Amino acid sequence: MRKLLRTAALLLATTQVQAQDLSYYLPDSVPYNAAIPKPQEVIYHQVGEYHITHDRLVNYMQALAKAAPDRIKLEPIGFTYEGRPQVLLIITSPRNHQNLEQIRQQHVQLTDPSKSAALNTADMPAVVYIGHSIHGNEPSGANASLLSAYYLAAAKGPQIDDLLEHTVILFDPSFNPDGLQRFSTWVNQHRGKNLVTDPASREFNEVWPGGRFNHYWFDLNRDWLPAQHVESQNRLAWYHKWKPNILTDHHEQGSNATFFFQPGVPSRVNPITPAKNQELTGKIAQYHAQFLDRIGSLYFTKENYDDFYYGKGSTYPDVNGAVGIxxxxxxxxxxxxxxANGVLRFPFTIRNQFTTTLSTLEAARNLRRELLDWQREFYRSALTDAAANAVKGYVFGDSNDEGRTAIFVNMLRRHQIEVRRLANDTKVEGIVFGKNNSYVVPAAQPQHRLIKAIFDKTLEYKDSIFYDITSWTMPLAFGLPYAQLNAAQFTPSLMGEVVSGTVTTKGGVVGGKSEIGYLLDWKAFGAPAALYALQNAGIITKVATRPMEMTIGGTARKFDFGTILLPVSMQSVSGDQLLTRVQAIAQQYSVPVYAIGNGSVLSGSDLGSSKFVSLSKPSVAMVVGTGVSALDAGEIWHLFDQRFDIPMTHLDLPSFNQRDLSRYNTLIMVSGSGYSDINKDKLKAWVQNGGTLVLTEDAITWAAQAGICTVGLKRGQSGIDSAQALAYASREQLVGAQEVAGAIFRADVDLSHPLAYGYSTPSVHLFKANRVFMERSKSPFANPFTYGKQPLESGWVSRENKAAIANSAAVVVSTVGSGRVIAIADNPNLRAFWLGGTKLMMNAVFFGKVIEAGSARGEE
Structure with a gap:
């Protein structure tokens, strides 16, 4: 009987929910303050029994701050898109809390070479930023934060007292509140009393888009450098307010793995990162190994993951005088x-994350002086490197688009980079930079290394396999004219006032009320938002398909392709009402609008010409759902919704065939592999009836195979000689080298084409992270964006893929009946910072129907 009972007990242990109390996680040699609430007293379950929801996570952090005010100060740092609070706990000793602002100011002086030499690091605490679960469906980190926060609030004894005295801990329990809430809701609602461990079960297979992403389906772990999202901007403000010495970034990987901690692959470290950084990373790793050995957990290092892209949370600190882990x-x-390693239980995953938080803090305490000294040396040596570098500064600015320039300046300022206004007009490398709309970034400043990472191109690499993108040269991404300045060019006469605060731009109506019409400059960044707002207000709009020159306010002014005309006589509102609406919209979106004094043109098409084509308000839908890239879809959603205030319908793939497509005049399909069930005849008929279908990346391949369009596709070579005997161990390197991880290519542009309206230069830079290589159309007018013989500007690409890209088409337009199919081979919206591709995407939406059939002849 006893044997049967023991067997039954073992069976229950493997099938029923096993809640672990705190003794499973916490060190057993440490006493705890009974006055500090344990997690289950606030969240109503044991840690690991359920997945913590973000609201309860914040409730617990608030409870700890209230119960232990001598150790914890809770700082609200902002709100997510969905209105969830982002909170940061500042945890240190009671004595440090009494002098917290003084400690912060002194610590930040380590990053200022003009002040840091006088500091005595022996008397300074190290600053450690502990960050959890930037991917919402990698929740062990956020759940471990319950334990770490409790330990730091409640643990007693000389060891914790010494730790808190010598460290200031910035504790972020959830980098991605919206994603964490989405995922925790999913897994908790599918959890039964008896745990199901079958990987095929619904619990382990989230519905699209899953909890990894933020509200707009972005990977926030790629946004540390671009910082285009509110979560990142809120976090970065506090990062730079404190300038931590260590930042931890707690993630999850595949279920069949064990546990990874850095260092990563040595050959994939960004060359800008000093060797000392990796030396310190290795020293800290020894503590992780020791602590994981104590609890018997397996681990690995120096494989799979790298330290190359500075937009990741574990790599961004490396270029800011800290160590990212x-x-x-x-x-x-x-x-x-x-x-493959047996049943993996949630509490076990939490315990490893908690354990490595403890190991990180122990390393920070023991390596405190070395970390502080390195931070000082990092910024001191940055000035030394700048002095030895031939590039002394960078000048940039777009006289035609001050809005886009302002967004770039504000991005630089978030990273504590000094930016100055250009004091005098200058010409560099044939580019004229005007003092009223250009800026200078001196290279000789503490953030010298980060400036290089932002501005410089890269074409040489130690490795050919990358965990993330291989290039992100920001001025190219933003589509901004820029130039490097050498010692002779970088003169004091260029240095204007230092930019402080947020740079803003202004718009409005120039010239007052018109009885004829108004002209909206399409080059302005906010022009698409303004145009949609005007159309949504019922205002009739036309687009100029030819350039012209007119007298505005007594001065001759040229207006380019894409200028928007608002004819007064055609409107249903009075002239005064029209002016009021146009003025308000122009100011809201910072776009210049010009009042027309008389209808005569000095050159070009007259205002009543057929070359001014009437526009329809876009009614846009995008196909989403399982098999569609959530990242690509989210980039477009964010572009329309956040940048331009344009609503967009999301058509879910499973129900797509049942939807009435006549409600939409524009349909967008991004990269994906799940389009096979779409009713091809229905979609093609919609295009033939006048719809504009915009395809990006892999969606082009599907559409071509489905007969929606006749875009020709080039086949890239494998790069592997099948006749040659190759070692199996070389497979990863050889196959991986053929992946297009993400590089920057220059495309030649036909500025007269509707898809190029608003561009000022004959080339733009696009980002490629796929192997979609389009043949040029047989119609010479259907290739508005093309790649030349040597289009690579920055990044890694194999010899075989480089050959396939050469002389290919970046954009092809096909005529299908009365409609148009616009195929964009690459990603014009990468991570919300590729603003150089914004006009291309918006032109496809607003001007797709403007493209004449003859411009795409031969493609039907």
Whole structure:
């Protein structure tokens, strides 16, 4: 009987929910303050029994701050898109809390070479930023934060007292509140009393888009450098307010793995990162190994993950005088899942994350002086490197688009980079930079290395496999004219006032009320938002398909392709009402609008010409759902919704065939592999009836195979000689080298084409992270964006893929009946910072129907 009972107990242990009390996680040699609430007293379950929801996570952090005010100060740092609070706990000793602002100011002086030499680091605490679960469906980090915060609030004894005295801990329990809430809701609602460990179960297979992303389906772990999202901007403000010495970034990986901590692959470290950084990373890693050995957890280092792209949380600190540490725990993706290593239980994953928080803090305490000294030396040596570098500064600015320039300046300022206004007009490398709309970034400043990472191009690499993109040269991404300045060009006469605060731009109506019409300059960044707002207000709009010159306010002014005409006589509102609406919209979106004094043109098409084509208000839908890239879809959603205030319908793939497509005049399909069930005849008929279908990346391949368009596709070579005997161990390197991880290519542009309206230069830079290589159309007018013989500007690409890209088409327009199919081979909207591709995408939406059939002849 006893044997049967023991067998039954073992069976229950493997099937029923196993809640672990705190003794499973916490060090057993430490006493705890009974007055500090334990997690279950606030969140109503044991840690790991359920997945913590973000609201309860914040409730617990608030409870700790209230119960232990001598150790914890809670700082609200902002709100997410969905209105969830982002909170930061500042945890240190009671004595440090009494002098917290003085400690902060002194610590920040380590990053100022003009002040840092006088500091005595022996008396300074190290600053450690502990960050959790920037991917919402990698939740062990955020759940471990319950334990770490409790430990730091409640632990007693000389060891914790010494730790808190010598460290200031910035504690972020959730980098991605919206994603964490989405994922925790999913797994908790699919959890039963008896845990199901079958990986096929619904619990482990989220519905699209999943909890990894933020509200707009962005990977926030790629946004540390671009900083285009509110979560990142809120976090960066506090990062630079404190300038931590260590930042931890707690993630999860595949369920069949173990546990990873940095260092990563040595050959994939960004060459800008000093060797001392990796030396310190290795020293800290020894503490992780020791602490994980104590609890018997397996781990690995120096494989799979790298330290190359500075937009990741574990790499961004490396170019800011700190040490970034990536932790990757094998994911249970639910409460308990069968893996190649047995059943992986959620509490186990949490314990490893908590343990490495303790190891990080122990390393910070013991290496405190070395970390502080390195931070000082990092910024001191940055000035030394700048003095030895031939590039002394960078000048940039777009006289035609001050809005886009302002967004770039504000991005630089978020990273504590000094930006100055250009004091005098200058010409560099044939580019004229005007003092009223251009800026200078001196290279000789503490953020010299980060400036290089932002501005410089890269074409030489130690490795050919990358965890993320291989280039992100920001001025090219933003589509801004820029130039490097050497010692002879970088003169004091260029240095204007230092930019402080947020740069803003102004718009409005120039010339007052008109009885004839108004002209909206399409080059302005906010022009698409203004145009949609005008159309939504019922104002009739036309687009100029030819340039012209008119007298405005007594001065001759040229207006380019794409200028928007608002004819007064055609409107249903009075002239005064029209002016009021146009003025308000122009101011809201910072666009210049010019009042027409008389209808005569000095050159070009008259205002009543057929070359001014009437526009329809876009009614836009995008196909989303399983099999569609959530990242690509989110980039477009964010562009329309956040940048331009244009609503967009999301058509879910499973129900697409049942939807009435006549409601929409524009349909967008981004990269994806799930389009096979779409009713091809229905979609083609919609295009033939006048719809504009915009395709990007892999969606082009599907559409071509489905007969929606006749875009020709080039086939890239494998790069592997099948006749040659190759070692199996070389497979990863050889196959991986053929991936297009993400590089920048220059495309030649036909500025007269509707898809190029608003561009001022005959080339733009696009980002490629795929192997979609389009043949040029047989119609010479259907290739508005093309790649030349040597289009690579920055980044890694194999010899075989480089050959396939050469002389290919970046954009092809096809005529299908009365409609148009616009195929964009690459990603014009990468991570919300590729603003150089914004006009291309918006032109496809607003002007797709303007493209004449003859411009795409031969493609039907």
């Amino acid at each position: 990536l932790f990757e725990q094998a994911s249970s993706r639910g409460h308990a899942q069968q893996t």
